Amino acid sequence: MTDAGKWYDVVVIGAGLAGLVATHKILGAGRTVLCVEARDRVGGRTLSIETDTGTIDLGASWYWSNEPRIHSLLQRLGLGSFPQSLAGDALFDTGQEGAQRLNGNPIDSPSLRFARGAQSLPLELASLLPEGSLALNEPVEAITVNEDSAQVVTRTRRLKAGRVVLAVPPALAAASIQFTPALPDDVRALAESTPVWMGGMVKAVAVYRTPFWRRHGLSGSAISHAGPFREFHDHSGPDGSPAAIFGFAPSSGLVQGENSVIADAFRDQLVRMFGVDASDPAKIHVTDWSAEPYTQPSRQLGANTSSYGHRLFRRPIYGRIHWASTETAPSYAGHLEGAATAGILAAQATAENEDALRGNPAPLVRP
Template identity: 35%
Template structure:
């Protein structure tokens, strides 16, 4: 079996990995991106409906507190727009009763990206060599060698499909996922492995929906599209419409724990019934409906991500290490950022740190 060689291997084709590839392109460093999925983007997932892209992963950014992302959007020639928040909100009590409440405007203001967050990935990819991105390449083994690392692609306990030799390896994926799915030789220390496993993967236990309609009937009722529920199955709902035009949509998060979300058709029925109860009967008849359960994604979530995450963790490099094996392996991915971990901003921060170390 032949072994391919490059200066740097980037494991993971989400925002952190693709941005790292863009930075290495500027430095004229040879690289290959290994993405386990059949698509790039990682947790950025944007199905298209009538020319509009729904965000089933990260949806919002805050320019006033995410300066790197705001600057990157401007540099790439992309545009953002304010999240629609005009009007009253809805609140569903545990007994199912629905109340109209005062609307809640986010502070600082939240923005969404024209073209969906996938526009970030698509535009960055135009700046790098597309032949350097290899899809359907799950990394199963990383071995330390004298010249750097030998990386195997395939499945554990089976012969590798292909191998790569590189001076550096950027792990642009959640530390918990790396610790649970990649065999390291020599073994990582117990303390480092435990630290990686304890870093919860943001959104890994979440499920999200987007429903689209021909008319924004909730706006016509004086509602913002915001709703919160103690009953479920949805716990949080927002307006998910296009910027100033159709298609019009509602989007939000399922509040049922991941271990109980095992019957998607029945869950979809329950979601539509709840939307109708909160916003009226038209909400039960969307022209398009998208649903994504990230806890069922093997290249995002592990068994450790099944319990619900009730607050945003304080992210940092695992065990305080941004690199191991004398700088051969560099941690990236938003969960390893010292600032804004879990957000898209954190993905950029971690990618810059790794690229600067090469």
């Protein structure tokens, strides 16, 4: 293992939205920072892909008008948006007598979509970072807090820093990173019991040649109690291109690693609800987020989100480690807005008690 031998004021772990927002904030305050990311891409739970007819989202896709930080990020980055298509009737599928047509669309609330996909936000943030401040393909394996610094061990090197921002879902950090000293008992229990938002879900997107459901006065939204996919939404581009519908299914109802089987189940449900026009999609894209080792720990997690934004997430661990994933945000936890909020708060926290920590022992007392 090579020892980088270089001191960073802050090492940020994870280049999802939270980690990248934190990295920019820390750089903006004139401090040295390195953001280390396990995957070969930035964006974490945002994943946008280009199809022949436009962009689709296999992770997050919406934001809402009451989310100020996402609005401001889009404005500053010069990224466009468009309203989620809501017009038409929704469907309710009990499996008893086929899908029931509802009067209007009570399923969707007004929301906005990202013109170039949700991943355009982290991609733009990453592209604006100075060279040398982002490292991909570097999963962090261990963090050690010493008297005078924190050491972050990745697969290939050992980094030395004053502070660490942990922009990784808490349950994943507790399961996959070795902490020395060990995480305090209350912090470990909290992290382990905090589910990864949407980490147990499969998202499938069916791309069609035309948004045929609109011709029949349907919105593309549906709730189903008759198959693995529970909810469906129009996922078409601003002018109906690409024409697409997406669905969410809990991964517990599906076989991991069988994406073609999952795609078939998705298409069968679409045909049951939307008719024969749905039987011939140009392509079905499937992402099982529960099988992503840098999103969801292998251990089964509960579904109780009451620990989101817990006050313990605001307390630095051993004076040097700060939480920053969306689950830790005091507001909008789970959403992209929560990730941006958590990134900003963590960056601010890394500047607190700076002098006390520089060259002085960190308080190695349990918080």
